[in-house]
Amino acid sequence: MRPVPRHEEEEKDDAGISTKLTLLRDPWSFKKQLKASDVDGSSRLLLAASFVHDHVLKEKGEEMVGQVKSRAGKKVPVWDADTSSKHQLTFGCWESTNGYVLKGSWKPQFVIRRRLVVGDEIGMFWDEREQMFYFKVLHKVA
Numbered sequence: 001m002r003p004v005p006r007h008e009e010e011e012k013d014d015a016g017i018s019t020k021l022t023l024l025r026d027p028w029s030f031k032k033q034l035k036a037s038d039v040d041g042s043s044r045l046l047l048a049a050s051f052v053h054d055h056v057l058k059e060k061g062e063e064m065v066g067q068v069k070s071r072a073g074k075k076v077p078v079w080d081a082d083t084s085s086k087h088q089l090t091f092g093c094w095e096s097t098n099g100y101v102l103k104g105s106w107k108p109q110f111v112i113r114r115r116l117v118v119g120d121e122i123g124m125f126w127d128e129r130e131q132m133f134y135f136k137v138l139h140k141v142a
Contacts (some may be wrong), residue, residue, distance in 0.1 A: 028123025028136065029055050036118050042105035047100040047124075056091075056126040068100070069093045077132040078102065080114075086132075102133070110135070117141060 003008060030051040032038075038045050057065055067074035073092025080087065090104040119141035125134050 023115075027048075027125050027134075028138065029126075030124040031138065032121045032122055032124075034118055035124060039107075039116050039118055042103075043105065043111075044101045044103035045106050045110070047099060047102065049098065051124075052100040069095075072105070073076055075104075076102075077130075079127075079132055079134045080110075081134055081136040082114075089133075091133075117139045 030048060032045075032048070035046075057068065064074065065069040068091055070092075073090040075088055077086075078087050078089050087105065089102045089106055089109070091100070091102055093100055097113045114137060116122075116137070117140075120137060121139040123136045123138045126132075127134060
């Protein structure tokens with residue numbers, strides 16, 4: 001029997017119950033490598049329509065869908081998981097392309113504050129219970 005390296009040992013309490021945490025799935029259902037239009041241009045982050053349809057607006061009432069597709073959009077909280085901070089953005093739909101965006105203070109609250117640049121990879125998911133997006137920088141370019 002080979003010795004188990006320290007990093008592979010499971011911690012167990014007095015009752016023999018493991019405290020090792022194993023994630024069963026990747027929570028970041030939306031991943032994006034940032035483009036120039038996400039960080040340099042207007043203050044908005046373009047979201048994939050498939051992500052929005054499958055993970056955010058799926059089985060939503062007409063009220064929320066109507067707010068998102070309205071000219072004003074819907075104010076939503078966005079939790080930055082890296083800095084444990086909450087920010088308000090507007091979740092909306094661009095009629096010309098039927099694309100979805102997070103806009104408003106995207107640039108100052110995320111691009112500038114987090115020093116995001118072209119090529120950085122971000123992850124997001126929608127928390128149905130909390131009714132907010134969660135955001136994380138998954139990879140920074142060197």
